[in-house]
Amino acid sequence: MLASAIPTLVFYLLAAISLTLAWSVVTGRRILRAAVSLMGVLAASAGLYLLLDSPFLAGVQVLVYVGGIVVLLVFAVMLTRTTELLEDHPTRARQIVGGAVATGFFLLSYNMMTADAFVGRTLSPLPKNDVAAIGRALLDTGENGYALPFEVVSLLLLAAMIGGIVIARKPAVAAKPEAFHG
Amino acid sequence: MADFLTAHAPTLTHWLVLTSALFAIGLYGMLTRRNAVGVLMSLELCLNAAAVNFVLFNRYLAPTAQGGAERLDGAVMTIFVIAVAAAEVVVGMAIFVAMYAERRTVDVTRLDALKD
Numbered sequence: 618m619l620a621s622a623i624p625t626l627v628f629y630l631l632a633a634i635s636l637t638l639a640w641s642v643v644t645g646r647r648i649l650r651a652a653v654s655l656m657g658v659l660a661a662s663a664g665l666y667l668l669l670d671s672p673f674l675a676g677v678q679v680l681v682y683v684g685g686i687v688v689l690l691v692f693a694v695m696l697t698r699t700t701e702l703l704e705d706h707p708t709r710a711r712q713i714v715g716g717a718v719a720t721g722f723f724l725l726s727y728n729m730m731t732a733d734a735f736v737g738r739t740l741s742p743l744p745k746n747d748v749a750a751i752g753r754a755l756l757d758t759g760e761n762g763y764a765l766p767f768e769v770v771s772l773l774l775l776a777a778m779i780g781g782i783v784i785a786r787k788p789a790v791a792a793k794p795e796a797f798h799g
Numbered sequence: 800m801a802d803f804l805t806a807h808a809p810t811l812t813h814w815l816v817l818t819s820a821l822f823a824i825g826l827y828g829m830l831t832r833r834n835a836v837g838v839l840m841s842l843e844l845c846l847n848a849a850a851v852n853f854v855l856f857n858r859y860l861a862p863t864a865q866g867g868a869e870r871l872d873g874a875v876m877t878i879f880v881i882a883v884a885a886a887e888v889v890v891g892m893a894i895f896v897a898m899y900a901e902r903r904t905v906d907v908t909r910l911d912a913l914k915d
Contacts, residue, residue, distance in 0.1 A: 621805045622800075622804035628813075636817075636824070639844055642840055643827055643832065643837075652840065662850075681881050685885060693888075693892040696896050707832070707833065726819045735812055735859075736810070738859040751878070755875060755878075770882045773882070774885070776886075777889045780889075782893070784894055
């Protein structure tokens, strides 16, 4: 009895934490504090992956999202620190447009997710060793394998790395003519 | 207390409401934030909600293939989403740093170079 009550409690706890922190990410006036809140949301999502019996994804989430992406975002905040440190409140028109689009999206998807196909579904058991299964799927060249997307993602990461360096570096200083004569 | 919680275990709809709400909050942030880094953070919220959704659908709706073998396409997709998010943040940060060096601001409402 208690064993089935705890995951429910954890789910609603994580849901409350992520929704509260997500709201402070998008409305907080201090952008650095928003970054810390984002870290909390992503860590709560790692907890959600654990609830879904996917500890490997939870680990990837913490390593890449919390440890990598949020740190990069904090760097971006610090490197682009302007004189106006505090974010202004958005204008009324932007609030209305943003609220309308977000509410519209939520109502539309709520309409769909109460469809018959989604009601009354239960969690299915996962394969015993899901990390090994994920690894096999990533390297499978067969019909249902992901070998090609896997390689494309590695190319994408390489391109992003080189692109990041090229975009962010200072423009090259023009070489002095005498440098060529040695 | 324990009885109440056991009777109210989250179903797929509860999970989907949570992820849709997170996505909608991110959408709101993308449209209202003025700081470009804030827009990127809101985008990360959306990507994260979508990534959780992939695992959800895998676990609840398509756990096995036609032949009965277990499928983990949702988990694989989540890994791809995380990898693409990482690449996107790297390029985004580089663009913001270059933009700041050029114009001393990352306010998206003042970036109107294409209008001139």
